[in-house]
Amino acid sequence: MKGTPAVPAGGSHEKAAAGGDAPHAIPDELLDDLTPEQLAAQWEDEKPPAAGALANAAASLVVLGVGIGAAGLSIAMGLGAPDKPQPGLWPFIISIVMVALGLFQLVAGRHNRDAEKFTRMSTAPLTGLVTLAAMVSLMPLIGFELPSLVLCIIWMRFLGGETWRSTLVVSAAVVISFYAIFVLALHTSIPHLF
Known part of the structure; x- marks a missing residue:
């Protein structure tokens, strides 16, 4: 089939595709053996319309x-x-x-x-936009800490696919850092609870 990258010795293209998400996906361990031209052809096959x-x-x-x-x-x-x-x-x-x-x-x-x-994945930016608008509208009412924490959790876990552990650690670190910079260090008038 023209445009389909060759698979290194040790397996057919159909076997390689069985473990991937896309119809012509090649497992990560085989990608190292492909030439740049084969990789470009693979990416072209997987590219959305x-x-x-x-x-x-x-x-x-x-x-x-x-x-x-x-x-x-x-x-x-x-x-x-x-x-x-x-x-x-x-x-x-x-x-x-x-x-x-x-x-x-x-x-x-x-x-x-x-x-x-536009595909099913096109809804991710819309979700990000809606959650960002919700955070902005809640900030004057309850401060930035809780809306920012929820926003980070939604973006990292549900949009980014991160683990719960990294999501919670990074989200808390982001909110604490913002609090330290904008409230404690710069004394800005950003709405805050604490």
């Missing part, structure tokens, strides 16, 4: 909409001034960057051939 111009435009409009919505939420949180920033300043700056990138992608990225077609 390309998205069309409509999907590229839809993705750009989603980024644009999220950026505009996030800018509005940031303004509602308060921007402050550069010497006395309020909680919405940095999210506002990031939102403006998102709007600019969404507009650029909408205009210049219509003919992008590298974009992937």
Whole structure:
């Protein structure tokens, strides 16, 4: 079959595919024996189908909409001034960057051939966005500690597939670090419980 990488001696391609997730997946121990051309052919076989111009435009409009919505939420949180920033300043700056990138992608990225077609895995960024919006809306009410901890756990365990042990350790370390930097060291006005 043209485009299918050769399998090193010791097994057929069908045997190699039996242990993998994709139809032509090769086990990790055999990947070391493949040439760069064979690896490129393997990656090409496993690549999701390309998205069309409509999907590229839809993705750009989603980024644009999220950026505009996030800018509005940031303004509602308060921007402050550069010497006395309020909680919405940095999210506002990031939102403006998102709007600019969404507009650029909408205009210049219509003919992008590298974009992937939407699949079941495309819901992961949406889950990340919804949980991030929930964290931002809960911060003024209950502080950043608990929403940030829950956000880290969801992102690491359910979106990233990490183990419970590493998820809990890293999530706690992130929240403690943020607390130490923004509350104890910088004395920012970020909403916090403790």
